[in-house]
Amino acid sequence: MTTAPPAPAALRERAARLDADDPLASLRERFLLPPGVVYLDGNSLGPLPAAVPPALSDVVTRQWGTDLIGSWNTNGWWQAPLRVGDAIGGLIGAAPGQTVAGDSTSVQLFTALDAAAALRPDRPLLVTDPGHFPTDRYLADAVARRRDLEVRRVPPAALADLLAAEGHRVAVVSYSPVDFRTGELYDMRALTRAAHAAGALALWDLCHAAGALPLDVDTLGVDLAVGCGYKFLSGGPGAPAFLYVARRHHAELETPLPGWTGHADPFGMGGDYTPAPGIARARIGTPPVLSLLALEAALTAFDGVDLAQVRAKSLSLTGFFLRCAQELLIPEGFSTVTPTDPDRRGSQVTLRHPHAHGLTVALARRGVIADMRAPDLVRFGVNALYTTHQDLLEAALSLRDITHEAAYDPTPPAVGPVT
């Protein structure tokens, strides 16, 4: 063990200059970040937006406490799933009336996969990514079992080959634009086009993309999309997720959970289910109003924000962190997993190290919150609304020091991830 060398002055100067020139710097005030913490886990749980505590307090004490059940009308509770859906729609390139918020990502995903299969009834294949988030894979399998379909697990790079061989049999291609482990960004436009050229539908899971980069679901002709409320949208733990269905599919859209709030006349309490017109038919049951209204307040952190600028800053942040990794961490035994090509990089940097778990725990003790994915990946999520280049230099320096001094527990965890 030797003493770690000092921080290279060039990196310090560069971080300070990039932060000084950052047109989005003032947005950090829209978040209540605890002092002394470098938070690089907003791709798993976004931090608390300053607008949320007063909004939630009003929802609880005035709306619920005083206005009681009348709030469904007077405080807009009934319309909240569609209103919040439209607010998210504005961040993903969806015109109003195509996005609904309310249930978890997993529930929305099941709805989307099943509804997509129903829209292509003569096609027996569901295509998903073998590296997709677990819930996406499990739910594709579940829909396939229930509908007697087959799942083909094909990484995005091999989609063209699969479609050339069996494209006429594919009902839906279900991918994420950003790999949650590696941070690799896929070409949504090309993959959507490829699916469409085969007559299949394109379903995108935007959990790691919504709020992190400009998206254009309408322009790309995406058929269905889902995404989380609690990652880059910072809607809070367990925040409602969203479901987007392109308007051209609404009339035919059949959802697997036809709950009463998606009925054309929900308060008629009538005999049989008649779906509401439009995206409202994707509503299921009574929405989680406290969470929805917390998410609605959280989304105001994006007011007036240009997502092209968010993307530019995110690339500057991840590019800077990759440079820090090159200079400070590669010599300590890390390797870079995230593509260095900016066109292939989402809003996170993933490094590989055999002691990922112990290092992540030791980093958190020094106030740098990242996370790990078993067995050997350390993930650093950046969010252009509040992350600074200096945050990333601090993180890289802490990680270098911990590694250099072997100041971490090298034994792997007994079970489960760190966060």
Ligand SMILES: *Cc1c(COP(=O)(O)O)cnc(C)c1O
């Ligand atoms: C985070 C994430 C989920 C989470 O699903 P929940 O139902 O909210 O737990 C699903 N899919 C992807 C791609 C994710 O990144």
